[in-house]
Amino acid sequence: MPKAGPASVAFRNVSMRYGAVTAVDNVSFSIEAGKLVTLLGPSGCGKTTTLRMIAGLEIASEGQILIGDKDVTRLSAADRDVSMVFQSYALFPHMNVLENAAYGPTVKGLPKAKAQEMALEKLALVGLKGFEKRFPSELSGGQQQRVAVARALVLEPQVLLFDEPLSNLDAKLRRRVREEIRELQQTLNLTVAYVTHDQEEALAVSDRIIVMSNSRIAQEGTPRQLYEEPADAFVADFIGDANMVDVTVKSVADGRAAVAIGPANVSLAARGLQPGPAKAAIRPQSLLVSRHESQGTLPGSVRKCAYLGNHLDLMIETAVGELFVISHDVDDMLLPGTPVWLSFASSGVILVP
Structure with a gap:
């Protein structure tokens, strides 16, 4: 069965409450298929909760979430065609690089040979050919990051999610890895939602940026629009x-x-x-x-x-x-x-x- 290809994401009046605390407050936006959109904002603004709602790791309190034309609001993470790259990479220390990358298709019940073939293809794509037998502890931070990306790409999800993917890397490596992520996204025509609090990173990788403040959207637009035409003092000061x-x-x-x-x-x-x-x-x-x-x-x-x-x-x-x-x-x-x-x-x- 051929893969569906990248899908759009839409939030319609979505809120997320934990008891009396509103983490995301009546948020609406859309991400076009094949585009990289960054959720940017200070700690506690609601950006990671928003990302987790796309993933199905949190279920929205109200509103509607669509992936492609499909309403996924109430679907669990396993029933959505999305993959997430976590800040901590979350690699399995007892598995080598190949086993880590083949984890998704293996869990889905594909034959081992097929799962490994899919994993090898994606490892080559992120520049890790020849590293298959190494363990995570033998890799640098940048290499671990790439294994996490390969693992997320193996099942060719409709939407790929990144949660602060560069925060564990040093400044020089950060620049290189963000360029790699952007290149991969464009080459493979992936739909990506990307969370960061680093405005330079957001300006460098994004087609569009959604700036969040206090659980709401302060402004959204292209990097240039946000920099040259900030909607208010918060955005002006936060972007640059x-x-x-x-x-x-x-x-x-x-x-x-x-x-x-x-x-x-x-x-x-x-x-x-x-x-x-x-x-x-x-x-x-x-x-x-x-x-x-x-x-x-x-x-x-x-x-x-x-x-x-x-x-x-x-x-x-x-x-x-x-x-x-x-x-x-x-x-x-x-x-x-x-x-x-x-x-x-x-x-x-x-x-x-």
Whole structure:
């Protein structure tokens, strides 16, 4: 029987309650077949519970969950065509790599030779050809992660789920493994729901991101939409660093706003705001530092300057508060107390509704 291929996932007004605690509150979203969508948010926001409801490891208190066109709301994990890669990898220590990868089809009652053939194919896919006889304890963290992915892929599920898959890896390896996961997802045309609290990871791997806060969806969109058009201060600050600053919208015309940031004036997309007090999110790399005063700049004084190899991290005291600035002029170490003037790049300064 041929496999069904990737399937879409849809949540319709789904809630999850544990007694008096609401872990997920009336959430609706969809994941297109063959896309990677990340659930992103701080600890306790409801993202892992949402993932576990897709898996059938938690049964929703209310609402409807669809995989493909099939209502799976009340189905157990065993009756859903999904596989999950856990944060801890959950490999069996007494089984070698091949046995671990062949576990799913073996449990489903396939002949041992067939199960191993399926497992070998997926191990080759994740670059573990030749590692079949090793045990998990003989593998690096990155290799264990790949065994877990191969094991999840063996049954060619309609939906593949990842729960914080990189959190046990060091920073360099994390970048490599996330690229591998993304490549695999695109090559095999998999539907993937991916949970992380790491915004850089989410920006790097996702077709779309669903940002969760306090058991609800704060915003969803492409990585670029969330970064360039955050719906509120929470999203602006969570996706990429942002300085949240009080500003004044002086006038609005043709969708553009004349905005005063302290003594400086800028023109920004109005985003539906009217004249009056407002908030702006200013990305650290959108503040341009000069030692010379010029028209329309924001004066400030350097409080801290740290050298980070390819850039400087600066804290600059200004009329609108202390601003975090990233400068790529690494040759100009600015001593505390140095007077500077800040101007604004054409992107990365955003009015927040």
